[in-house]
Amino acid sequence: MTKIICIVNQKGGVGKTTTSVNLSAALAIYEKKTLLVDCDPQANATTGLGIEKNNLDLTLYHGLIGQAGVDEIMVGVSKIENLNVLPSRVELIGFDIEMIKHPDRETALKRLIKPVASYFDYIIIDCPPSLSLLTVNAMTAANSILIPLQCEFYALEGLSQLLKTVDRIRHALNNSLEIKGILLTMFDKRTNLSYQVAEDAKGHFNDLVFQTIVPRSIRLSESPSFGKPILLYDAASVGSKSYFALAREVMKDRKSS
Amino acid sequence: MTKIICIVNQKGGVGKTTTSVNLSAALAIYEKKTLLVDCDPQANATTGLGIEKNNLDLTLYHGLIGQAGVDEIMVGVSKIENLNVLPSRVELIGFDIEMIKHPDRETALKRLIKPVASYFDYIIIDCPPSLSLLTVNAMTAANSILIPLQCEFYALEGLSQLLKTVDRIRHALNNSLEIKGILLTMFDKRTNLSYQVAEDAKGHFNDLVFQTIVPRSIRLSESPSFGKPILLYDAASVGSKSYFALAREVMKDRKSS
Numbered sequence: 321m322t323k324i325i326c327i328v329n330q331k332g333g334v335g336k337t338t339t340s341v342n343l344s345a346a347l348a349i350y351e352k353k354t355l356l357v358d359c360d361p362q363a364n365a366t367t368g369l370g371i372e373k374n375n376l377d378l379t380l381y382h383g384l385i386g387q388a389g390v391d392e393i394m395v396g397v398s399k400i401e402n403l404n405v406l407p408s409r410v411e412l413i414g415f416d417i418e419m420i421k422h423p424d425r426e427t428a429l430k431r432l433i434k435p436v437a438s439y440f441d442y443i444i445i446d447c448p449p450s451l452s453l454l455t456v457n458a459m460t461a462a463n464s465i466l467i468p469l470q471c472e473f474y475a476l477e478g479l480s481q482l483l484k485t486v487d488r489i490r491h492a493l494n495n496s497l498e499i500k501g502i503l504l505t506m507f508d509k510r511t512n513l514s515y516q517v518a519e520d521a522k523g524h525f526n527d528l529v530f531q532t533i534v535p536r537s538i539r540l541s542e543s544p545s546f547g548k549p550i551l552l553y554d555a556a557s558v559g560s561k562s563y564f565a566l567a568r569e570v571m572k573d574r575k576s577s
Numbered sequence: 578m579t580k581i582i583c584i585v586n587q588k589g590g591v592g593k594t595t596t597s598v599n600l601s602a603a604l605a606i607y608e609k610k611t612l613l614v615d616c617d618p619q620a621n622a623t624t625g626l627g628i629e630k631n632n633l634d635l636t637l638y639h640g641l642i643g644q645a646g647v648d649e650i651m652v653g654v655s656k657i658e659n660l661n662v663l664p665s666r667v668e669l670i671g672f673d674i675e676m677i678k679h680p681d682r683e684t685a686l687k688r689l690i691k692p693v694a695s696y697f698d699y700i701i702i703d704c705p706p707s708l709s710l711l712t713v714n715a716m717t718a719a720n721s722i723l724i725p726l727q728c729e730f731y732a733l734e735g736l737s738q739l740l741k742t743v744d745r746i747r748h749a750l751n752n753s754l755e756i757k758g759i760l761l762t763m764f765d766k767r768t769n770l771s772y773q774v775a776e777d778a779k780g781h782f783n784d785l786v787f788q789t790i791v792p793r794s795i796r797l798s799e800s801p802s803f804g805k806p807i808l809l810y811d812a813a814s815v816g817s818k819s820y821f822a823l824a825r826e827v828m829k830d831r832k833s834s
């Protein structure tokens with residue numbers, strides 16, 4: 321059964337795209353057939369994998385509004401064999417407004433990927449920093465969510481709101497949606513704040529928090545400017561090791577709830 | 578004439594709230610009568626100023642949907658005399674959907690603050706990380722926008738999209754909307770990336786980029802957990818000095834376009 325994981329947190333800049341890109345790449349390098357869906361109009365995951373947006377005819381937007389099939393949109397990623405992408409571009413910004421009156425607006429993504437889902441071991445969905453119709457689509461198509469939690473004060477505040485939204489989606493649209501885990505990101509061992517946030521998260525959420533913690537690392541923030549995941553940009557770096565470790569935890573299919 | 582500045586960027590985590598809170602506090606300490614409007618359902622600016630959300634009867638949401646007047650919602654900030662706030666809480670998340678059919682949905686904020694606007698020298702509006710109805714309201718109520726630009730690769734990507742949206746708002750809803758400036762944030766002098774992004778921004782936008790550059794600073798990220806702006810938490814820190822310098826530039830009313 322294909323594992324469809326949606327990377328979600330309405331707090332901005334917490335590492336959703338960085339996690340989507342590098343977790344997908346690590347799973348592919350571990351020879352899992354992986355599809356990355358860029359569900360954010362900012363299209364950072366598309367750029368982060370070196371895909372030239374201006375050369376694309378069709379993007380996720382065209383699939384969601386029914387103008388193209390999933391096979392027409394899907395592209396490969398150079399040097400990573402088992403990784404495919406449904407790329408995005410800025411036109412995706414029109415999706416929420418255009419689908420407002422459409423009766424099945426929450427299941428557009430689920431219906432789009434259905435024909436190819438069983439071909440993949442993992443489908444990873446990157447979300448925008450909001451609880452908009454795009455994020456609802458991602459949570460409806462997924463069977464679990466992974467929450468990146470930046471080790472900063474404001475990031476902890478938004479977590480309870482996110483979990484309430486997950487409950488609502490579970491009751492209304494997708495009753496099999498589980499929480500795969502909470503990933504601590506940008507952990508800076510020089511600050512008390514990072515240790516405090518990590519302690520708070522483990523105190524509240526226990527073993528929902530992944531063992532893997534991604535440290536703040538300059539190499540991680542540099543790799544998107546080269547259009548490469550960290551695993552190709554600097555395989556020996558601490559960022560790369562963290563995302564391989566995360567992929568191993570995800571593959572072990574830790575207890576989720 | 579009251580200067581109404583909206584702090585906006587749809588890229589997440591770039592320093593919108595940190596800039597809103599600390600710029601407002603600095604202007605107030607320079608004895609300018611200042612109102613901070615927290616237009617983000619995450620309500621980080623409300624927390625960052627130490628306002629206890631659960632003790633509030635009314636928040637910005639109630640004002641925007643017409644259930645309360647601006648004077649009923651406004652609260653003061655302890656230890657900063659010239660600073661008032663229109664606080665938020667999570668219920669603001671319902672605004673976009675509830676107002677979808679309302680004919681004047683884009684001007685709800687403008688109409689709410691109109692009765693008190695002339696009492697203030699500056700009104701600073703913090704926005705969520707999306708180009709939603711809340712952000713459109715903020716850009717319609719404002720006479721200028723200030724764009725925090727994190728010195729990272731992904732942050733530069735989204736800028737052209739934001740400027741297109743500003744143009745659209747200027748033509749459709751608010752023809753006097755100017756760009757006050759672009760503020761470089763989280764500048765890390767240890768990385769090439771920061772220098773590259775700063776050079777790119779100055780190359781493209783010339784003197785729209787503020788002279789003040791806010792460095793990455795641990796004290797800045799710690800201050801919200803104490804419910805204080807950096808100016809009260811650690812007045813001697815580099816973060817504090819940067820936001821005083823920004824306030825001086827804003828007050829000088831630099832050439833804007």
Ligand SMILES: Nc1ncnc2c1ncn2[C@@H]1O[C@H](COP(=O)(O)OP(=O)(O)OP(=O)(O)O)[C@@H](O)[C@H]1O
Nearest residue numbers: 332333334335336337338449535536537541589729
């Ligand atoms: N562990 C890390 N160490 C250092 N920088 C990081 C790390 N993870 C992410 N970054 C950088 O931090 C910024 C924010 O990360 P990213 O864009 O992945 O977050 P996001 O949650 O996807 O943001 P948005 O809410 O805008 O979608 C990016 O510039 C990224 O390169």
Ligand SMILES: Nc1ncnc2c1ncn2[C@@H]1O[C@H](COP(=O)(O)OP(=O)(O)OP(=O)(O)O)[C@@H](O)[C@H]1O
Nearest residue numbers: 332472589590591592593594595706792793794798
């Ligand atoms: N100059 C700085 N140095 C270090 N940390 C900073 C700096 N500015 C902001 N931060 C921290 O970075 C994180 C993101 O900043 P902030 O929340 O202000 O961004 P934002 O754009 O308002 O995010 P959102 O898109 O979610 O609204 C916060 O945890 C904040 O404390």
Ligand SMILES: [Mg+2]
Nearest residue numbers: 336337360364
């Ligand atoms: Mg992202």
Ligand SMILES: [Mg+2]
Nearest residue numbers: 593594617621
């Ligand atoms: Mg914010």
